[in-house]
Amino acid sequence: IDPTINIIAEIQRLKKEKNAVILAHYYQESEIQDIADYIGDSLGLSQQAAKTDADVIVFAGVHFMAETAKILSPSKKVLLPDLKAGCSLSDSCPPHLFAKFKEQYPDHVVITYVNCTAELKALSDIVCTSSNAVQIVESLPEDQKIIFGPDRNLGDYVKKKTGRDLVLWNGACMVHEIFSQDKISDLRAQFPEAKFIAHPECEDHILAQADYIGSTSGMLKFTIEDDAQQYIVATESGILHQMQKASPTKTFIPAPPNNVCACNDCPHMKLNTLEKLYNCLYYELPEVDLPMDVVERARKPIERMLEISE
Ligand code: 13P
Numbered sequence: 001i002d003p004t005i006n007i008i009a010e011i012q013r014l015k016k017e018k019n020a021v022i023l024a025h026y027y028q029e030s031e032i033q034d035i036a037d038y039i040g041d042s043l044g045l046s047q048q049a050a051k052t053d054a055d056v057i058v059f060a061g062v063h064f065m066a067e068t069a070k071i072l073s074p075s076k077k078v079l080l081p082d083l084k085a086g087c088s089l090s091d092s093c094p095p096h097l098f099a100k101f102k103e104q105y106p107d108h109v110v111i112t113y114v115n116c117t118a119e120l121k122a123l124s125d126i127v128c129t130s131s132n133a134v135q136i137v138e139s140l141p142e143d144q145k146i147i148f149g150p151d152r153n154l155g156d157y158v159k160k161k162t163g164r165d166l167v168l169w170n171g172a173c174m175v176h177e178i179f180s181q182d183k184i185s186d187l188r189a190q191f192p193e194a195k196f197i198a199h200p201e202c203e204d205h206i207l208a209q210a211d212y213i214g215s216t217s218g219m220l221k222f223t224i225e226d227d228a229q230q231y232i233v234a235t236e237s238g239i240l241h242q243m244q245k246a247s248p249t250k251t252f253i254p255a256p257p258n259n260v261c262a263c264n265d266c267p268h269m270k271l272n273t274l275e276k277l278y279n280c281l282y283y284e285l286p287e288v289d290l291p292m293d294v295v296e297r298a299r300k301p302i303e304r305m306l307e308i309s310e
């Protein structure tokens, strides 16, 4: 990139010229969030992708999110600043193994968490996100048998909330499994007024301590509406940028990880940079594309989710 250019001004110019929209997840670096047309959680981002009239969608997030946008808007060009931005949770559920798993439970409805490949969505009946997983499960008759995957932590949380007995795939997110229960307890002793808020991808013993559990946008909303002045936040640290922007006088502390990890950053999400975003808009590469038959099969379960979540 020419070092003399104003990268933010150039991104704005290219966006207009190409009728492009930038959709960013809360876990993106702050500079990317600040230039996005829409920032949101996985549900909000898929709703935006479905209704945008832009010709090009630049997805500042990870691969499965860009795939979901492509499935919902197949005629649009969907760009991802770094094609290697994957997801450990999605990787924990290879579709060929899930297909075998599913064969063992022929009378079960399959609900998949959106953090999975398009191939996996194509094997499922309904998709869900962390903000509507409970609602999706509750939309089914009480005696309906259900497989839930790939996230066992979210699955456990939904089981507790709904009282349903779900068959769980044993997958997890590497970022949400690093929190140290002991260090969180120490921090809470240090900040006794602070509320502890957590994402449902965290493990059960972490969620058990939480004052609030919700998706990224749920957590953000909670910190805006709640009257505490300090929050310990157990999720990827990118969300703290929006929390601090929305409540400048409040204090937000990332929940401490175990000794093996230095921080709560998602290494996949953080592969995207402003420079890569500029390049991808300029060259219209890398593009996320999918075979039409996968788009067709994966669209139905996502559309079912969007209908239930309206
Ligand atoms: P939400 O933003 O939907 O809560 O998802 C969190 C996440 O881990 C996305 O990768």
Ligand code: SF4
Pocket (backbone or CB within 6 Å): 027, 062, 086, 087, 088, 089, 090, 115, 173, 174, 175, 176, 236, 266, 267, 268, 269
């Ligand atoms: Fe995947 Fe976890 Fe990163 Fe989200 S935070 S993209 S679930 S690895």
